[in-house]
Amino acid sequence: MTTMSRRDEIECWLTDMDxxxxxxxxxxPGSAELLRQWADQGTEFLVxxxxxxxxxxxxxxxxxxxxxxxxxxxxxxxxxxTADFLRSQMPGGSAFVVGEAGLTTALxxxxxxxxxxxxxxxxxxxxxHYSFDALTKAIRLIGKGARFIATNPDATGPSMEGVLPxxxxxxx
Numbered sequence: 001m002t003t004m005s006r007r008d009e010i011e012c013w014l015t016d017m018d019x020x021x022x023x024x025x026x027x028x029p030g031s032a033e034l035l036r037q038w039a040d041q042g043t044e045f046l047v048x049x050x051x052x053x054x055x056x057x058x059x060x061x062x063x064x065x066x067x068x069x070x071x072x073x074x075x076x077x078x079x080x081x082t083a084d085f086l087r088s089q090m091p092g093g094s095a096f097v098v099g100e101a102g103l104t105t106a107l108x109x110x111x112x113x114x115x116x117x118x119x120x121x122x123x124x125x126x127x128x129h130y131s132f133d134a135l136t137k138a139i140r141l142i143g144k145g146a147r148f149i150a151t152n153p154d155a156t157g158p159s160m161e162g163v164l165p166x167x168x169x170x171x172x
Contacts (some may be wrong), residue, residue: 012044017059017075021047024160027066043076050152051126052079052167073077078151079103079125083110086149090120096141098134099125103151112168118144124167125151 153168
């Protein structure tokens, strides 16, 4: 089988966002042309990100500002994956959330109730404002039996100033 015949069998392309399509809000060379080619050819694709801070609408606007056209329905975030997983585990459940709009919106849309009182889950996503009080509450709720879920396994994330805390644990 030739490479070309294998490519003809591809139903959908998956690509990461940060570091593949954009870097620090700048399009990576060739990414705009690739996205345009997929759109022109009617090729299905999905942009993936482990960033749980923003909604797909926010990320679509961010990409557009970088010169990349990606409709929000073609963006799948770790917040959406987390919400989908939790809905499959406990439809209509409850959660205490440490995170931002991308995560809380995804959980609300999945039918979850946000609560600080006896939640089924403690869900930790990335945030630009980690709160000692929120983390303390999360630890105590987990101690009382809430199941702990993190939106991704990364212990740190990149920024222009250096690494930032993320949601996972160090592998050292």
